[in-house]
Amino acid sequence: MTHNTTEISRQLRKSGYRVTPQRQLILDAVCQLGDHVTPEAVYDQVHRIAPTLSRATVYRVLHFLTEQNILAMVHMADGRLAYEMAGPEPHHHLVCRSCDSLLELPHSVLLAFRRAMDSQYDFEVDVSHVSFFGHCADCRDSAGA
């Protein structure tokens, strides 16, 4: 378990939300499954332990935990959504359109971009989670450009 259950629980309760077994199971599942977890994968994982937990709840809880900044929403190349643990430091992805691989981008890169937009356009870009699409080194080579 890489997430601090008690800390997150406390955070939720403090905001007037409840810590339910469903929410804990779903959080554990995302945590275990890694970096770009689809709702369906979460459902499969969780359903083994709690067969009555519904798909609707999975979707609702994923949304909810994202709003609470406990999870982060990730755009996949095909437009679908996936989730991952948010962590204290926002991070970003370079998503390969060919092989769907993810490359992590340090927050500092985006902070610089954000500052630039702010000063030049007076626009506050939300850089809590950003994904860029393109082609990784491997796929670029094999494409034989």
Place this chain on the structure above:
Amino acid sequence: MTHNTTEISRQLRKSGYRVTPQRQLILDAVCQLGDHVTPEAVYDQVHRIAPTLSRATVYRVLHFLTEQNILAMVHMADGRLAYEMAGPEPHHHLVCRSCDSLLELPHSVLLAFRRAMDSQYDFEVDVSHVSFFGHCADCRDSAGA
């Protein structure tokens, strides 16, 4: 009509694809409806003229035209997909989450970013059309942050 129908038709036929009435209607619809057009909006628009044209075809054609670089896919704030004409001149948007206003971003900004990603991460970012979300000057002020 801001798109060059004959040129696009020629491009498609040259690649071995066919120019169907459905494809033309859908292209026209996206073109008329402007920036960030949802599949449903396209369907509504097109359905008035061609009631038998199915939703499946709308989705398929939008996807297809995106692959052909005739349309560009844009991620909306809520994770949903929208489309817009790709055009020869790449353009980018700063989208305000509060008032939905669009601010155009010069391509040069993104080109610099692209070069940085290429040299630092050996990743070729697709910067043909990018949207960033956040808050414009007006909404930032009125929010009283």
Place this chain on the structure above:
DNA sequence: TGCTTTGTTGCAAGTTTTCGCAATAAGCAA
């Protein structure tokens, strides 16, 4: 501990998006 409040869940029905496959028709060549 037991009661109360009200945030959450599960179900089922409702959207949105995709898929398989037979029928159709675009483009090409004669």
Place this chain on the structure above:
DNA sequence: TTGCTTATTGCGAAAACTTGCAACAAAGCA
């Protein structure tokens, strides 16, 4: 123009995702 090839469509069904609502149960308090 006619016919052939096969890309593309439409349909219906399935998958993916959302929503309304009644029942349930987490937190807080007596």
